[in-house]
Amino acid sequence: MKFVILGxxxxxxxxxxxxxxxxxxxxxxxxxxxxxxxxxxxxxxDGCRGDFHIAENLTGVTSPDDAEGEFDYLILLVKGKDTExxxxxxxxLKNRCKNVLSLQNGxxxxxRLIEWAGDKVIGASTIExxxxxxxxxxxxxxxxPTTAYFGELDGGITPRIEAITDAFNRAGLGARSMEDIYHxxxxxxxQICTASSWSVSTLAGGDLYxxxxxxxxxxxxxxVAIARxxxxxxxxxxxxxENFYAPMSQFKELNSVSDEKAIEIMQALGERMKNDPGGRRxxxxxxxxxxxxxxxxxxxxxxxxLVKAAELNIxxxxxxxxxxxxxxxxxxxxx
Numbered sequence: 001m002k003f004v005i006l007g008x009x010x011x012x013x014x015x016x017x018x019x020x021x022x023x024x025x026x027x028x029x030x031x032x033x034x035x036x037x038x039x040x041x042x043x044x045x046d047g048c049r050g051d052f053h054i055a056e057n058l059t060g061v062t063s064p065d066d067a068e069g070e071f072d073y074l075i076l077l078v079k080g081k082d083t084e085x086x087x088x089x090x091x092x093l094k095n096r097c098k099n100v101l102s103l104q105n106g107x108x109x110x111x112r113l114i115e116w117a118g119d120k121v122i123g124a125s126t127i128e129x130x131x132x133x134x135x136x137x138x139x140x141x142x143x144x145p146t147t148a149y150f151g152e153l154d155g156g157i158t159p160r161i162e163a164i165t166d167a168f169n170r171a172g173l174g175a176r177s178m179e180d181i182y183h184x185x186x187x188x189x190x191q192i193c194t195a196s197s198w199s200v201s202t203l204a205g206g207d208l209y210x211x212x213x214x215x216x217x218x219x220x221x222x223x224v225a226i227a228r229x230x231x232x233x234x235x236x237x238x239x240x241x242e243n244f245y246a247p248m249s250q251f252k253e254l255n256s257v258s259d260e261k262a263i264e265i266m267q268a269l270g271e272r273m274k275n276d277p278g279g280r281r282x283x284x285x286x287x288x289x290x291x292x293x294x295x296x297x298x299x300x301x302x303x304x305x306l307v308k309a310a311e312l313n314i315x316x317x318x319x320x321x322x323x324x325x326x327x328x329x330x331x332x333x334x335x
Contacts, residue, residue: 001167004071004097005029006064006090007078011130011285013138015075015103015173017043020057022171027067028060035060037136047129047140049172064090073164075124076102076113080300083109087116094120099160101150105192105285106300107185110153122161123181125149125188127245128173131288141282144245146174151181184244190234191249193301194227196286197322204290204329210282214270217263222318224262227254229316233305236312286326295333298326 001024005012008028020026020043028038042055061067074097078086083104094100100117101124102109113121126149129142148168150161157177168175178184195210202213202222213219231241231251241251250269254262273282289296302323309316 001025001072001163002069003027003073003075003167004067004093005075005077006086006093007076007082008034008060009077009130010132010138010288011103011126011128012075012077013038013043013132014045014047014128014130014140015077015126017045017052017054017058017138018049018171018173019167021052021054022167023057024167024171026058027071028058029064029067030060030062031135032062033135034132035062037134041136044137045140046137048143049140064093067093067096070096070098072098074100076100076104076109078104080104080106080109080297081295083112087112099164101164103148104300105189105297107189107304108300110185114153121153122164123151123153123178123185124164125181125184125244126173127188127191127248129282129285131283131285142248144174144248146176146244148173148175149178149181149184149244150175151178151184153181155179183239183242186234186237186239187242187244187249187251189301189304190227190230190241190251191245192284193230193305193319194223196284196297196301197319197326198223198226199284199287200290200296200329201322201325204287210284210287211270211273214266215274216270217267220263220266220270223266224254224259225318226322227251227262228259229309229319230305231255233309233312233314233316236314237308290326290329290333293333296326296330298323298330302326 004027005016006029008030016026016028038060045052100120101122103126128147131139161177165175165177243249243252286296
């Protein structure tokens, strides 16, 4: 099949690279230096799956208008703050794509895509990690056994859902087709919001990684406090944890034990990550944004829970405090 990835930074390059490595035809749309490096020397990916050098089935361009031909799937992977600009620039490309999906963070991305592409849009979610180190070189520090989910937005599994699920599985990106994709989307937001809000408010002041904070008791306490509050909102929306991204999430376990036991669980996870060469260097994308001086997706990732909590009259003081902290940092981030 033919894929085009609009926003080929770290995660877009990782996903596109693996798809190309499995034989899919992939066009990446990204920054000039990165695309030039890929076209000249191929794409290097290192990380939790090993080292790859992908030079076949992969083309880099800098503008949607330069993506040649028709595509089975367009995957949107720009930062949330760049969505409107990216979609406006891709207006002509939209007509050459059969299906459109977003693997961005946040809730509401599908609604925006429907406004742009109508019934071409399908629901999708991933928690795969991707960081761009330098032009032509991306890292894949974090994954889970099932890292991608796809489903129709009105429910059900159709041939186009099965086709992209099969493609991701062939690429080594463990995927499942889902009857209720919104259940996954909300649980992913719990996962991303917990991890991102925790890591930035806990670790952003130094050269620290996810495992470094979880292995400290106070770090585990902070993580559990955030997770508890978000899970309260999640439950009020009518959902129960399914650990879609196990073993990273562990929400079913956290939801069924005492605070003390939950803290022990998260500390143990931190220790395992520190002892795992593939896991000890992991960071969330929001943490990377702060480290690199880029504005974050705080309003896409954390604010939806604040809004829902206010609607449902639920107190989430820790999450509110973290939101304020990150908004202060965000005020001084320039890019």
